[in-house]
Amino acid sequence: MIGTVSRKRPAASNQPFSSFMTEPVFRFAPSPNGHLHLGHALSALLNARAAVALHGRFLVRIEDIDQTRCTPDLERDMFEDLAWLGVPLNEPVLRQSEAFPHYRSALEKLQDLGLVYPAYLTRAEIKRFVAAFEEKGIPWPRDPDGAPLYPGDDVVLSEAEIQERAQSDAPFALRLDMTAALGRIDEPLTWQEFGAEGPALFEPAKTIAADAASWGDVVLARKDTPTSYHLSVVIDDARQGITDVLRGQDLYAATSVHRVLQHLLNLPEPRYRHHRLILGDDGRKLSKSNQDTSLRSLKVSGVTHVELRRRIGL
Known part of the structure; x- marks a missing residue:
């Protein structure tokens, strides 16, 4: 059993969601x-x-x-x-x-x-880039979970490095x-x-x-x-x-x-x-x-x- 739960919906003038007609x-x-x-x-x-x-x-x-x-x-x-x-x-x-x-x-x-x-970019490369950036006293933007936003390959790597990785098994x-x-x-x-x-x-x-x-x-x-x-x-x-x-x-x-x-x-x-x-x-x-x-x-x-x-x- 999952415990006692009332099946009776309380009266309300404003329904809680669009319709009770569709089975939740x-x-x-x-x-x-x-x-x-x-x-x-x-x-x-x-x-x-x-x-x-x-x-x-x-x-x-x-x-x-x-x-x-x-x-x-x-x-x-x-x-x-x-x-x-x-x-x-x-x-x-x-x-x-x-x-x-x-x-x-x-x-x-x-x-x-x-x-x-x-x-x-690997996680280690992102970490190093962000750490170097923040050494300048400017915070790097982070997502709601606290992880740094992806900087973009072209911000960290040269065009030749990107091409090399794209053509390899990286x-x-x-x-x-x-x-x-x-x-x-x-x-x-x-x-x-x-x-x-x-x-x-x-x-x-x-x-x-x-x-x-x-x-x-x-x-x-x-x-x-x-x-x-x-x-x-x-x-x-x-x-x-x-x-x-x-x-x-x-x-x-x-x-x-x-x-x-x-x-x-x-x-x-x-x-x-x-x-x-x-x-x-x-x-x-x-x-x-x-x-x-x-x-x-x-x-x-x-x-x-x-x-x-x-x-x-x-």
């Missing part, structure tokens, strides 16, 4: 590259609860682009953890590893529009020319932000102005990786018919990029709901890469799923 569809989309932690539990349970409260459906998507770190064993463990939490596993389960042709098709469409270019990223992309959009981009849990699920939306320019030229794919999170998430949400994207607050700002891609690729615009984060003792977001306490270890230590829900504020 929510999703939980983890990567099986490590064991689930408390943050995953919160996201999975909030999505499952919202689907019940709004008379909708709840789907699971497996984000397994990284075929080296994502393993069948970790995927099996993830399903076991979700079952322990009481999160329903409804079909179909979409796997990103089976969707490469869809990402390729979307990327080709953007390339045909002249909006994608190969970028050869690694590269395929980036979206954000300035050109925004130039093709003749209307202000926004998204509709709704509440993520409890009574806030039913409250009217707030219209949020998208600020995609603050992200610069984001990566859409790499030489050895067929897609990035930004590209795959909008394709996958459209393929699964997701109407309500309920995810962590850490992805709030990235919604601006997703609205640009949805517009360029003629994809439907879902409703967005960003939930609170579970933070560690040091104030940072929980992360599998930092080996934060997993649900499996909590279960082994005797924590019940009821106690776990209480621990994450549910």
